[in-house]
Amino acid sequence: MLPAPAEDVKQRPLQRFLAPFAASRAFLFLWLGHMVSFLGSSITMVILPVLIYSLTGSTTIMGMIMAAYMLPNVIMLPISGHIVDKYDRVRIMMLADVARFLIMAATAVLSLTGVLSIPMLYVLFAIYGLLDGLFQPAYAAMRATVFTPDIRIAANSLTQMTTQAIRLLGPSLGGLLVTHFAAGTGFGLDAFSYLISLVCLIFLRRVLTGRYNAASAPAAVQTAVPVKERIAGHWKGDFKEGLAVLRSHPWLWITILAFSFINICYGGVTTVLVPWLFKVHHGWSPSVYGLALTFSGVGALCAGFIYGLRSSWKHRGWMAYGGVLLSGLALLALPFAPNPAVAIALFALDGFGLMIFGLIWEISLQELVPQEAFGRVASLDMLGSFALLPVGYIVVGSLADAFGGIITMALFALAGIACTALVLMNPAIRKFQ
Numbered sequence: 001m002l003p004a005p006a007e008d009v010k011q012r013p014l015q016r017f018l019a020p021f022a023a024s025r026a027f028l029f030l031w032l033g034h035m036v037s038f039l040g041s042s043i044t045m046v047i048l049p050v051l052i053y054s055l056t057g058s059t060t061i062m063g064m065i066m067a068a069y070m071l072p073n074v075i076m077l078p079i080s081g082h083i084v085d086k087y088d089r090v091r092i093m094m095l096a097d098v099a100r101f102l103i104m105a106a107t108a109v110l111s112l113t114g115v116l117s118i119p120m121l122y123v124l125f126a127i128y129g130l131l132d133g134l135f136q137p138a139y140a141a142m143r144a145t146v147f148t149p150d151i152r153i154a155a156n157s158l159t160q161m162t163t164q165a166i167r168l169l170g171p172s173l174g175g176l177l178v179t180h181f182a183a184g185t186g187f188g189l190d191a192f193s194y195l196i197s198l199v200c201l202i203f204l205r206r207v208l209t210g211r212y213n214a215a216s217a218p219a220a221v222q223t224a225v226p227v228k229e230r231i232a233g234h235w236k237g238d239f240k241e242g243l244a245v246l247r248s249h250p251w252l253w254i255t256i257l258a259f260s261f262i263n264i265c266y267g268g269v270t271t272v273l274v275p276w277l278f279k280v281h282h283g284w285s286p287s288v289y290g291l292a293l294t295f296s297g298v299g300a301l302c303a304g305f306i307y308g309l310r311s312s313w314k315h316r317g318w319m320a321y322g323g324v325l326l327s328g329l330a331l332l333a334l335p336f337a338p339n340p341a342v343a344i345a346l347f348a349l350d351g352f353g354l355m356i357f358g359l360i361w362e363i364s365l366q367e368l369v370p371q372e373a374f375g376r377v378a379s380l381d382m383l384g385s386f387a388l389l390p391v392g393y394i395v396v397g398s399l400a401d402a403f404g405g406i407i408t409m410a411l412f413a414l415a416g417i418a419c420t421a422l423v424l425m426n427p428a429i430r431k432f433q
Contacts, residue, residue: 020155026146026207027155033200034139035162037097040193042170044104046293047177047186049275050286051111052121057280059405061118063272063397067390068122069129074387076133081379084138090205093142096135097198103128104191111184133382140378144366152366160359161304167297167351175290245377249368250428251317252377255361256384258423262324263385264392265416269331270350272396273409277335278343281405288340292347299351307359316360317424317432323356324420332413335406364432 020027052062084092107124110116147155177186246253278289303323313319330349337343369377400408423429 020147020151020158023151024146024148024155026204027151029200029204029207030142030146031155031159031162033197033204034159035166036200037193037197038163039166039170039173040104040190042166042293043174043177043186044190046170046174046286046290047183048125049271050279050289051183052118053275053279055118059272059276059397059400060394061397062275063268063393063395065118065121065125066271066393069125069132070386070390070393072126072130073133074383074390076130077137077379077383077386080134080137080382081376083134084141084379085376088205089138089142090201090208092138093135094198094201094205096131096138097194097201099131100128100135101191101194101198103131104187104194108184108187108191111187112182116184136382137379141374144374144378156362156366157304160355160362161301164297164300164304164351164355167300168294170293172287172290172294175285175287175293179286241373241376243380245369245373246380250426251364251432252368254423254426254429256381258419260384260388261419262416264388264395265412265419266327266331267389268392268396269334269409269412272393273400273405274334276400276405277409282340284340288344292340292344295344296347296351299348299353300355302348303352303355304359307356314433316364317429320357320360320432321420321424321429323353323360325417326350326353327357328353328413328417328420332410332417334413335409 020031048065049062052058052065056062103124107116107121110120143155143159174186177183177189246256274292275289278284278292279286307313327350330346330353334343334346337346365374365377365381396408396412399411
């Protein structure tokens with residue numbers, strides 16, 4: 001790789017964070033809508049487990065509700081790639097935002113009036129999961145088209161950094177809301193965030209439609225606008241094409257298969273058992289849990305900053321899975337944290353390790369996957385990551401009730417570490433550049 005010109009090196013920070021705004025109004029609206037809705041979701045993900053444990057105190061119920069969210073999400077993913085490639089992606093995102101607003105607004109009203117029950121949460125979050133299963137591949141496909149080659153590196157860097165910045169604010173805000181106000185207030189803020197996202201998507205669609213009508217947009221961006229000329233193949237054929245892309249790169253398919261198990265181990269611990277550890281086992285206030293999630297974002301921000309200091313890194317396979325190992329070790333030590341400060345520090349290490357992996361994974365997807373197949377591959381990636389999570393949530397919650405949360409956390413963290421070490425034995429992973 002040739003060294004960057006001196007002028008480029010000097011201006012690199014400004015180019016990295018400001019160039020997408022100057023070059024693309026479409027990026028501005030896509031970025032802003034995602035940031036606002038992600039803030040609302042971050043608040044909900046703190047309030048929901050606190051509310052469930054307040055109502056039931058059961059890790060099994062927590063696991064079942066997360067399974068009710070994930071199962072429809074997983075069912076939707078195999079055909080989501082086909083849908084977002086066939087129809088107007090922005091319109092799909094708009095419809096999903098309207099529906100998610102209605103779901104969260106209903107949850108807020110039911111919570112504030114004191115009639116929200118566990119069966120209602122099952123139904124509401126099952127519908128919410130179905131909508132997420134449609135929205136996320138559409139968002140990934142739009143990001144692959146709006147992030148055109150001239151701004152792609154800067155746009156991805158800015159999106160990752162600001163997403164982690166939201167992780168600093170959202171969980172702490174959620175912890176404060178549930179501590180000093182009603183849980184329904186947080187659900188209401190989440191609902192409002194989807195309205196703001198909807199407005200941003202309306203402006204995004206106007207920008208893309210205007211470019212399409214003027215015949216001035218790149219072909220990749222024009223695909224965001226519905227055209228009769230688009231070929232609408234059967235979803236099974238699209239699914240097979242996505243699989244063919246994955247099979248051609250061992251790094252991709254091995255990692256997706258590995259994370260179908262690693263996500264069960266790490267995701268089950270962080271989603272089901274960590275809230276129990278903070279609230280039930282230790283009796284710490286919800287604000288401490290929110291602060292821990294915030295510092296997970298701090299660790300991720302540090303990882304993103306360090307990774308961005310260099311234009312290239314050697315041994316990316318070792319780096320990526322080294323980050324996964326670091327995260328597993330942090331989760332393994334978490335049940336034995338003697339005080340909130342140590343637990344928060346371990347959460348920071350967890351965020352640092354997963355961010356290193358996430359950056360390398362996202363960059364490798366954009367390098368290896370053809371843009372015209374990105375939506376289908378993104379849906380397959382999500383399917384591999386999430387397919388077994390509903391089972392994992394139920395198993396983790398049930399085992400915790402049967403054998404104890406501390407033992408279950410240690411066992412699943414060790415299982416994730418063992419899987420990561422096994423994957424690193426494959427030369428295609430170790431030598432990935």
